[in-house]
Amino acid sequence: MSLAATPASPGEAVPAPARRAGGTLLPLLGRRLVAGVFTLFAVSVVVFAATQVLPGNAATAVLGQSGTPQRVAQLEAQMHLDRPAVAQYASWIGGILHGNPGTSLVANQSVASIVLPRVLASAALVLIAAVVGVGIGVVGGVLAASRRSGLIDQSMSLGSLIVTAMPEFVVALLLVVLFSTTVLRVLPAVSVITPGRSVLDSPAELVLPIATLVIVIVPYIFRMMRGAMLEALESDYVEMARLKGLSVRRVLFVHALPNALAPVIQVIGLTLLYLAGGIVVVEFVFNYPGLGQGLVNAVTTRDIPAIQFLVLLLAAFYVFVNIVTDVLVLLVSPRRRYPR
């Protein structure tokens, strides 16, 4: 290697070609999937163990007051509750993997038939709220970052602090008071849809629940987006782009925005995760026939198989969202995707 001070650089290390198949994408996906499966497995164990710790057991829960010791024993045998815990777990998990998560203790139908119709209803809530909320938050955040007007900035950040502080049921009830009962009376306060019917049949009943969720998530997304854009706009590379004489549009959309994508994707992922929990209270307020209400009912009636399955479903949703988020973030971060 020549050490003479010549302009050419024959000896300098050449970077590996940037288009190696997938970079680190596939290995990461593989790792995350494996980790996800393990997590779900662990969650299922925790859920199962927790519900089996109940004082009394499923049999006594079903029979309630009318359970004499003999009838309890009889039902226990029928429900296979006399087998060792591990075997019970195995049959439960096996059932789930085969599409049969057990029978509800309360309604005498399969858990699946109780839960699955509710999935669609909740999915509608979550997806619509997410799309609307993310849309408003992202656009608002980008605008706020590029305008940097002191007054708008201050008031929006204060507003978002205030709104994110309030619990969802507070927001929900305020909306009810505003639009259903007291101030205006244009929207229904509770839903009368029975589980199973399509929620899209009566869109008026969707408005307030979705509005609640949107109000709660928008400030967070807005702040994160604004923060990410600001960080990009104040970076050295954006300054360099300006010093290169690039147009304002190009600087904003070609240089700044792509660098703000990673945090935004993470925020959207977190929002979806949050919504999975937010629906519990919101559906309760509006009597909306979704998974959240299903879970509350199940806990109230101690319908153990239903509880187990619902929690497992939510955990699976979590794991799924986390994996997708990680993969997408990797896709937009060349630094991590193609390490030196």
Place this chain on the structure above:
Amino acid sequence: MTGAGSAAGARALGALTRAGGADRGGIAAITRQALRTKRGAIGLALVLAVVLFAVVGPFVAPYSPDALVTVPLSGPSGHAWLGGDFLGRDVWSRLLAGGGALLLLAVLATLLGVGAGTAIGVTAGLVQGKTDSVLMRLVDVGLAFPQIVFALLLVSVAGARPWLVVVAVGVSHTPQVARVTRAATLDVAEQDFVKVAESNGVRRWRIIVFEIVPNLVSVLMVELGLRLTFSITLIAGLTFIGFGLRPPAPNWGVMINENRIGLTLNPWGVLAPIAMIAILTIGMNLFTDAFASAAIGVDRAGDLMLEAAPFAAEAAP
């Protein structure tokens, strides 16, 4: 980047710290700084107002929270300032009596959650290696569903007694707190001043207590604030749904739910407790935000400025 590379940044930083009114690095100082902002002062004032209300309330209520004093769902009147609830009890008296339990439970749950989470997070961050991996896998399980679902799960298992609610909510905080404190610990533990103590042979526990923990305090304070806000939200939500403190106990969450049917007749049964909860959480959020900003200004100046090198060199506002 070689030593020479961060040289420019650190040189510039030198100018800035000489220049820019660098404060002392103490928690008291950060708090004072936070209180100097409008946000911080108003936030703390709101919180204190609600706390005072909840603590003193039961002693100044005109009626017992269980007494039937008026027509159910009647509007505000001379002897029932906020009207009657769905049974005819005095909303105002119930409001005064309804905050104490909520606050107590929320504080306990937060302390539990932050305490346990910090212990786990700091341990994982310091010990690293296998212990770290194991602990973080456990944390991942805890993070695999929403906090409220976690709490509901535990509540479904053991019934809805108050102390159980505390444990359920507290434990549901633990994974998040563990994650945050682990990251902060890793950050601090790799700083050179910790290495100085290590290379002098100072014992592990002393390093943890005297070098590392003081630098975690501001992170912990912010986490405490955030978690407390969330505890209040969770516990109020749980009692609202019907788990936790049961009627006839006066409790803001319970009040909101049980008076819902009367919204069109006497909204105050719902609006008043909602207002109390909202003021409390808003105040907490404002103050925590002010504290976090003050903390960043005071002690993270070093980290931030090393990145923002050239700017610091010239402008010293």
Place this chain on the structure above:
Amino acid sequence: MTGSGTVTGADRIRLSVRDLRVELADGSADVVAEVSFDVAAGHTLGIVGESGSGKTTVAHALLGHCRRGLKLASGSVVVNGTDLLAAAPEELRRHRGRMVAFVPQDPGKALNPVMRIRRQLAESVAGLDNGRARIPAILADVGLDARPEILDAYPHQLSGGQQQRVCLAMAFAPRPDLIVLDEPTTGLDVTTQRRVLDTVKRLSESYGVASVYVSHDLAVVAEVADRVAVMYAGRVVELGAAADVLAAPSHPYTRGLLLAAPRPNEATAMEGIPGYPPRAGQRPPGCSFRPRCPIAVDRCRDTPPPEFVRPDHLVRCFRAADESVRAVAGPLREQAPGPAGPAALQASQISARYGRRQVLHDVSFEVRQGECLAIVGESGSGKTTLARCVSGLVADWTGSVRFDGAELARNVRGRDRSVLQKIQYVYQNPYASLNPRKTVRQILAGPVEHFSGKRGAAVTAVVSQALESVALSPQLLRRFPAELSGGERQRVAIARALAVEPSVLICDEITSALDVSVQAAIIRLLHDLQLLRDLTLVFITHNLALLPSIAHSVVVLQHGRVVESGDVHAILSAPAMPYTRSLIANAPRLDPPGHENPPQSWTADLRETTK
């Protein structure tokens, strides 16, 4: 008005700056003021200054840009007839990247991390005739091949040197009239820096651009600039031909800088400049430099000095004409031979790895009691790892370390307390080596209490004395690190090490993060302490130029191997190995060949330009 920096002769003036003034956004104070100079085509003006001098602000202003919190208040920046400061925003934008170009300080951050190099290069030639076609040519000019591996790469996949060359290509490709370079070689290895500097010089000449080269490093400026402007506290305090300014400075600050500059060829006693520069809005009345100036008189307090000019040379000092105060370099240090006694510290065949990577290969060295050994290497040479192995902070290494004849345990845990006390370590980054939550007293007291068991007043006495030995006042005991400057913090770090009375002090690049004048003071301090306390020093650095002023012997490392070792003067004057030779040859020199004009006297042609 004849500008004081006017270039005479037939050279075409490309850049003409007059009375440039940049203020804080609220107008409360100026950051840069009264700055005027010209630059001719094919020539380079070097702007030299330390932190807070305003040089980067001036660099940005030449493109009509200023950072947030500042505003371009008044003055003119005329490039080829167009005043950029007066131009409309759209016109200014058109000129940027075309008529005037910028080369940033940190190419790693200035290149968009999510955009491939090809696209970023294309942006700089978009819309020009033969835009695309120029790219391979310009890449060749800066020494990069137009290979797919480079063009399709993302910035983080290139080395620092390659990144900077991409930035140079982006700047030169549109054939601008003016190029502004903001410390473009900071952070680069000496070898890479040499290549970049040569490229800049070559291209400036062949493309005929006017260049403005901003730097804190006097030696680099000496290499690259035809004319030099020295900035202090936002003003140009001296401006003239490089030979004049650097060989025979007329302003006391310039003189101070030259006294503080490390020189690889002579064992000068570097001198720091006491105090630190004022920040915007806090300038003392009269001359800004007065509080730190060794030759200040009463007149300096009353009015700011106007410019004293002779053709081609401006000085902002009342005493510019005084011949008597013209020393340029400090006295030569006593070149005592290194102590010849028993070895205090012996390292044998140290090999270390991080994971799978082998970082050190069989490194051995020896230091005698009272001697200073320098360990020199570029980044990746393993010098810090070596120091950490010796201190017992690395997990995975083989070899042995003997201290006072006795073998030391590999890890800190296994070592005796007294050994830990005797070998102390000072870190590079003064912002990370002091616990921000502790007061100076607590920071200093920690090791003292730990090793000596003393408490209370006895400890206070010890730490006060430690502070005084590093020329700091015991008043600082109550302060927190955030309240101290970089130089002060580093002194505290040194005091902390000295307070426990070690016999060996390992200094790991302790001055890399400091201004030149502060660095000089710290080196001086170390040198004096070593003599006073018979300390054994291990001084790690990448900067060869510091060696003669502090070290007796040196070990040169490359890629984890010892390339050469021996007496400092022997090696610097007659290096045996090619790598050492290249390190020495590539280091920028303050008096490069070509700058041999004798200093001219001031007595004739003294003109006073009032403002």
